[in-house]
Amino acid sequence: MKIVADENMPLVREFFSAWGEVVPVAGREITADQVADADLLLVRSITRVDKALLGQSAVRFVGSATIGTDHVDRQWLQQQGIGFSAAPGCNAAAVVQYVLSVLATLCDWRQCTLASLSVGIVGAGNVGGRLYRQLSALGVECRINDPFLEDPNLPLCSLDEVLERSDVVSLHTPLTRSGPFPTWHLIGESQLERLSTGALLINSGRGAVVEQAALLKVLNRRPDLRVALDVWETEPDVDLTLLERVDLATPHIAGYSLEGRLRGTEMVYQAACAFFDRPQSCTLQQLMPRPLLQALQLSCDTSPPESDDALGRRLGRLLYDVREDDLRMRQQLGASDQVALTFDRLRKNYPMRRENSSLSLSGAGSALSAGLQALGFTINPDKEESL
Numbered sequence: 001m002k003i004v005a006d007e008n009m010p011l012v013r014e015f016f017s018a019w020g021e022v023v024p025v026a027g028r029e030i031t032a033d034q035v036a037d038a039d040l041l042l043v044r045s046i047t048r049v050d051k052a053l054l055g056q057s058a059v060r061f062v063g064s065a066t067i068g069t070d071h072v073d074r075q076w077l078q079q080q081g082i083g084f085s086a087a088p089g090c091n092a093a094a095v096v097q098y099v100l101s102v103l104a105t106l107c108d109w110r111q112c113t114l115a116s117l118s119v120g121i122v123g124a125g126n127v128g129g130r131l132y133r134q135l136s137a138l139g140v141e142c143r144i145n146d147p148f149l150e151d152p153n154l155p156l157c158s159l160d161e162v163l164e165r166s167d168v169v170s171l172h173t174p175l176t177r178s179g180p181f182p183t184w185h186l187i188g189e190s191q192l193e194r195l196s197t198g199a200l201l202i203n204s205g206r207g208a209v210v211e212q213a214a215l216l217k218v219l220n221r222r223p224d225l226r227v228a229l230d231v232w233e234t235e236p237d238v239d240l241t242l243l244e245r246v247d248l249a250t251p252h253i254a255g256y257s258l259e260g261r262l263r264g265t266e267m268v269y270q271a272a273c274a275f276f277d278r279p280q281s282c283t284l285q286q287l288m289p290r291p292l293l294q295a296l297q298l299s300c301d302t303s304p305p306e307s308d309d310a311l312g313r314r315l316g317r318l319l320y321d322v323r324e325d326d327l328r329m330r331q332q333l334g335a336s337d338q339v340a341l342t343f344d345r346l347r348k349n350y351p352m353r354r355e356n357s358s359l360s361l362s363g364a365g366s367a368l369s370a371g372l373q374a375l376g377f378t379i380n381p382d383k384e385e386s387l
Contacts, residue, residue: 004035005042008348009065010261012042014287015269019278028236028344035059042268045071046236046344054082061275063268067091067126067255068206070175085271089126091260093355093376095204096131098254099170100375101322102228104313105248106168106200109226113309115139120166122159122186123173123205124149131170137374138312147181159186163194168202175206189214192225200226200247204254207231212242219245228322230254236343243333250325251346257320257355262288291358293318295380298363308371315361316375319354 001020005012006027013022025034027046035041035057043049045066050073054062061083064072069086077084107114118141121128125146132142132154143155145162163169173183187201188211195201203210212233219225228248232238235252243249255261266284273280296315329346336342356376361369369379 001039002037003040003042004030004038006030006044006047006065008044009042009265010258011265011287015265015282016040016042016272018281026344032056040272042265043071047071049073049077051076054080061085061272063087063272065090065261065264065268068174070206083271083275085268085275087264087267090264090267091255091257092126092130093357094255094257094260094353095127095172096134097257097316097320097355097376098204098230098250098322099131099202100134100316101320102200102202102248103168104316105323106226107309107313113307114312115309117141117167118143118165120145120162120169122146122162122169122171123183124154125172125174127205128170128172131172134374134376138371159191160194163191163199164196166196166199168200169195170202171205171209173205173209175208183209185209185211185214187211187215189218192218193222195222195225198224198226200228202228202230204228204230207233207235207252212239216242216245236340238333238339238343240333240339243330248322248326249329250322251329251343253325253347253350256347256350257353259288259355259358291354293354293359295360295362298361298368308368311368312371312375315359315372315377316356319356319359 003016003020003022005022005024007024008027012024016022027044030047032053035054038057038059041059041062043062043064045068048071049062059082062072062077064086066086067088067090072084074084103114103117115138119135120143121132122145124132124144132144135142143157143162143166145157145159149156171187173186175184176182177184186209192214210233219227227246229246230250231252262284270280332342332346333339357378360378360380361372362380373379
């Protein structure tokens, strides 16, 4: 069996080498010739999978280690009898970690607490739903816009209300161009103008959900607005003018935690095993490396006492600080005359990042433990050793 895989998918050889030859290829450069004699194709979001790529191939199964599937012509695959699986939810914890880091930065800018913010969430699937649950547990007022949901227990409202009444608007929709609620250019000029004074817009979903030209136009008129972009409508060819105007810029890495990336590979491996009726010979638990920072013993003996909000912010930055990614992207794109190539290189060479759950905390009181657990940390009150 021949397996063609995006070279940026981790642990592909470990999961699939027993099946046959594994051929790693740059995701944007996968061609019809390269997959002509392949049995299995493994991709990420940058590879368009359709008849043009697979029409003359022997591929029987496609696995995409991503939450979104807008890069895959699923209808055509189904018509051809080609199996398909994505990895829904694989990096949801990582994207929430990214958003929480952006919110921590906003709190620094505003000199406020997280609980004092109101957050609007557009799209409450795997990522948006998780973000809502964690923020709610932290006492943050949330509003949700998702036309596919009718849950009376959720704070559902119109998109206009989310835009007009939220300090922060975070976008987590798939990219769709058809159907009853298309999301392509969902946030255009009129929607951007509805944002409240001083609001922060975060897009860590799909770049084209925000109309880039409209965003530039509105930012030129409204210097009060703040923007954090992880996804870009024209990526990898990022508009450097827009890069200069946004407050936080990252190269489509919100979901790039080690756990999220490995989980995506494992999920498509499990789906492939089911499709080809093969036993699962390895698990992510066997392959996951131990984190460099595994445990911390907290102490309440600080003078003056540190607030729960400040402690959570400080602990979160031990594992991830979005400002470092922002600085790295600005420095490297600013020094390059090949923007698209540099953007992809930033993703390919992304530093190892662990999720909050990789860090075990002990020594926190019950009230503090609840807040830290809501941030995603592992709470181990009985652990005595410290690092």
